Amino acid sequence: MHDPHALLQDAAGADLARRGHHLDRAALRELTDLRSRLIAERDKLRAEQNRSARSGVRPDAAGRARIQEAKERLRSVSEELGVAQESLDALLLAVPNLPHPDVPDGTEQDPPVVRRVFGEPPGFDFTPRDHVDVGTRLGILDPVRAAKLSGSRFAVTRGTGARLERALASFLLDLHTGEHGYVEHGVPHLVNRETMTGTGQLPKFADDLFATDAADRELLLIPTAEVPLVNLYRGETLQDAELPLALTAFTPCYRAEAGSYGRDTRGLVRLHQFEKVELVRICRPDRSREELELLVGHAESALRRLGLAHRVVELRAGDLGFAARRTYDIEVWLPGQGTYREISSCSDCGDFQGRRAGIRVRDRDGGKAFAATLNGSALPIGRTLVAILEQYQCADGSVNVPPALVPYTGFTAIAADGTAVPAGPAGTGALSGAA
Numbered sequence: 001m002h003d004p005h006a007l008l009q010d011a012a013g014a015d016l017a018r019r020g021h022h023l024d025r026a027a028l029r030e031l032t033d034l035r036s037r038l039i040a041e042r043d044k045l046r047a048e049q050n051r052s053a054r055s056g057v058r059p060d061a062a063g064r065a066r067i068q069e070a071k072e073r074l075r076s077v078s079e080e081l082g083v084a085q086e087s088l089d090a091l092l093l094a095v096p097n098l099p100h101p102d103v104p105d106g107t108e109q110d111p112p113v114v115r116r117v118f119g120e121p122p123g124f125d126f127t128p129r130d131h132v133d134v135g136t137r138l139g140i141l142d143p144v145r146a147a148k149l150s151g152s153r154f155a156v157t158r159g160t161g162a163r164l165e166r167a168l169a170s171f172l173l174d175l176h177t178g179e180h181g182y183v184e185h186g187v188p189h190l191v192n193r194e195t196m197t198g199t200g201q202l203p204k205f206a207d208d209l210f211a212t213d214a215a216d217r218e219l220l221l222i223p224t225a226e227v228p229l230v231n232l233y234r235g236e237t238l239q240d241a242e243l244p245l246a247l248t249a250f251t252p253c254y255r256a257e258a259g260s261y262g263r264d265t266r267g268l269v270r271l272h273q274f275e276k277v278e279l280v281r282i283c284r285p286d287r288s289r290e291e292l293e294l295l296v297g298h299a300e301s302a303l304r305r306l307g308l309a310h311r312v313v314e315l316r317a318g319d320l321g322f323a324a325r326r327t328y329d330i331e332v333w334l335p336g337q338g339t340y341r342e343i344s345s346c347s348d349c350g351d352f353q354g355r356r357a358g359i360r361v362r363d364r365d366g367g368k369a370f371a372a373t374l375n376g377s378a379l380p381i382g383r384t385l386v387a388i389l390e391q392y393q394c395a396d397g398s399v400n401v402p403p404a405l406v407p408y409t410g411f412t413a414i415a416a417d418g419t420a421v422p423a424g425p426a427g428t429g430a431l432s433g434a435a
Contacts, residue, residue, distance in 0.1 A: 001355045002092045004032045015098040018105055018317040023095060031088040038081040045074040093203055097352040099317040100289075100326040107318035118300070119309035121333040122391050130336025131389040132267040135161060137397050139418040143267075153257065153272045155382065160414045164388070164401070165275070165381050167408035169250050172277040172302055172379060180298045182248035182279060187228035189251060190219040195231045198357030200323035200349075210254045210272075221254035225278035226375040233282065234357040238371060240364055244283035244291060248378075250275065268382040269341065275381040281374040284361055285351050288372035289326075292348040296328045299344045299378035306402040308387050309333040311340055325350045332387040343383045346376030 006012055008029060016023050049070060052059075059067060104113050135141030140161025146154045157165055176182045190212065196202040201209060201223060210221040222228060229247045238245070253276050268274070279298060283291050296312065303310045315327040324347035331340035354360070354370035361371045392400045397416040406412050411420035 002095055004028055004092060012098060019099050019320055020318045021096055028091060031084060035084045035088055038077055038084055042077045042081060045070055096322045097325045097349060099320055103317045103326050106316035110316055113314040115312045115314055117311040118304060121309050126395045128335035128393060131386040134389045134393050138414055155268050155271055159418055160420050163409055165385060167405050168381050168384055171405055171408050173250055175302055176248050176279060176378060182246040185247055185249045187225060187249050189222050191222055191228055192219060195227060196220055198231045198234050199227050199353050204322050208256045210256060223255045224253050225249040225251040226280055229280040230353055230373050231357055233359045237360040237362050239362055244281050247280040248277060250277045268386050277378055279376045279378045283372050285369055285372040288348045288350055291374050295374050295376045296346045299346055299376045300330055302379050305404045308391055321347060323349045323352050334390050336390045344377040344379055349373045
């Protein structure tokens, strides 16, 4: 939850304008002033009641009438205060995070701010196909049967394709828990409204969420494991010595994609249901900048291990997500589209989610502050499979497997007929003709 007094500063209005958000400062000031007046009156009435109770004087009829009148006024003021607080909260919950001062101006329509590039886009002596053509020819993607089951924006993988997905999940979890120090969690995929509000999905993105109402309980399907991982510590005070917390989970993610009709309807890029390994870090607010660089490096290392050409770009202020104050996107090269596409988004949320979820940090001197939270995809299984199918495709329609995945798959390639090419004793078996 934003501090309303901080938002009323001129600098906050200018920061929000950089990201295209107009703050109704008049409404905010009116609600803030009203709440302050009602709090002052409530506290005054309570103090008068306490003084009267402590006096020990038995009131006469007129005094009893005044006491009753004061009680009724206190009840009325408390009710007015509750209404004012609800209105103020509703306004504050709809205000996005303020961008970090170093975030460049502009929107996604402006040229990308490229921070670094890894690897050269692979060259081919044939016209590379996109992942849908590669996967359907191999028989490992079945979009027709997926549509029969659930309609558009769902996927079915089979055989070596499904095994490759499973291998990716295990590889990513082993990398991030074994080398980067994240603690793996198994978390619920259905959460309550308070949980969604804590990380900023509600009320802003209500139309993007899938909800279920069973056994008289409203629960919502998570759009990312960030939601339950951050909210594990909702309402808690963390000790400085235990920070930073590094959390990871492999979960399905469910998104209605309400604002993306007509975009990426083909293949695995934009689905209503997909799997992802998520990374979350919780730290002191003064450490979030360093933690963001660390987080991006962890996500990027997975792509480097897989040998996938990619680049890191910084989002401009007008393109930031609702909860983010700074974001680096990692974009992987897709030969079938001839362009870079987002595969991971790593965000520093500052204390935005910490305030909403009530997560505090106590320093060594006993002082308290709201915790900073960071999150990043590392990586989404579907989009990583897309990149492998496109970057590792061969002229005969087969696909080589990145060497880092061979210990997890047990095969070094998917032959043109969709079958696995087993790994030999010396790791041989990869097909020729790849880029």
